[in-house]
Amino acid sequence: MNAMPDPVKAQAAKAPPLLEVKNLSVRFSSPAGEVRAVEDVSFNIGRGESVGIVGESGSGKTVTCMSMMWLLPSPPARYPTGTIRFKGKELDRHREREMQKVRGSGIGMVFQNSRLSFNPGYRIGSQVNETLRVHLGKEWKKELPRVIEMLRYCNISEPERVLRSYPHEVSGGVAQRVSIALALLIKPELLIADEPTTALDLLSQLEVLRLLERVRKETSCSLVLVSHDLAVVRRVADRVIIMYAGRVVEEGPTADIFADPKHPYTQGLLASTAQKEEGERLYELPGHPPDLAALPQGCSFRPRCVHAFAKCLTMPELLPAGPERVARCHLLDAGREAAHHG
Ligand SMILES: Nc1ncnc2c1ncn2[C@@H]1O[C@H](COP(=O)(O)OP(=O)(O)OP(=O)(O)O)[C@@H](O)[C@H]1O
Ligand code: SF4
């Protein structure tokens, strides 16, 4: 006989994920032709979950994140397909007022290279105030006492001095932590951090990572952490999504992907990460990502893949690759067929 269902668990299972991205495709027009920046990307972010999005430069990570908040100006971006649902409700990119509300309290974003997202001509404090005013409306002044508190929470030891400073007067690490503090002040249910450690020195990278780990432990907010570095997301993410040439090529629980990467691209990324961690001569994946305006026939990774075979001239689907895992590679099918005939 079946055990009695736990009503709380059953309710949680029924609740929609916090964020659902479905069949998202984003293209740009360029003189070289249509740039397929993001192609048929689907994934969910659960409540309280931390997800890493990893891929080389140009793989579509930032375009995907900006699209989650419909923040890409169109044109130049074009959105032929795709839906984004936040707490079960579809986000309509044509309803800018509603989108502003979601950006105000639902989803917070720390942009790639935060220092550039500050206006160099204004003190950091006045930009913090302006952001709070825009996001929180009439209530913004009530949050002012929390600004200092939140900057301290984000390991800024002299918050008053930082607020009086212009962006060029603080280090990249401090600017990044101010951005995270600012994103947290609007109490988002989902925080998207796009390459928050890139362009920082090693010490600042560690500080920002520790801060994100702390945010994870101490708040119930979900986190999307974008990086080209698997080692960075390993510390913080429960689940990893690997992107290549605008597509998801592998997804699964972080520990499982590190223990047994299924996609040849993930295997290559992991090999270079492991060597970097051990301080050995750097292994670099041979070759370069393809030109998104002239993708190769079939699997986009084919020109760099040591396992490529005839079938790879067709694009593989995302296939089941273990519990809660998928990978976009014909080898998975070939393995299944061999097991079937063996
Ligand atoms: N405004 C634009 N016009 C034309 N192409 C664009 C535009 N913005 C992005 N792209 C293209 O979309 C692709 C994906 O870009 P995206 O910024 O998402 O990559 P990324 O994975 O975030 O890379 P990085 O690690 O360098 O930040 C790139 O090839 C880029 O050239
Ligand atoms: S589908 Fe083929 S080319 Fe693509 S990753 Fe798998 S084996 Fe390599």
Ligand SMILES: [Mg+2]
């Ligand atoms: Mg980017």
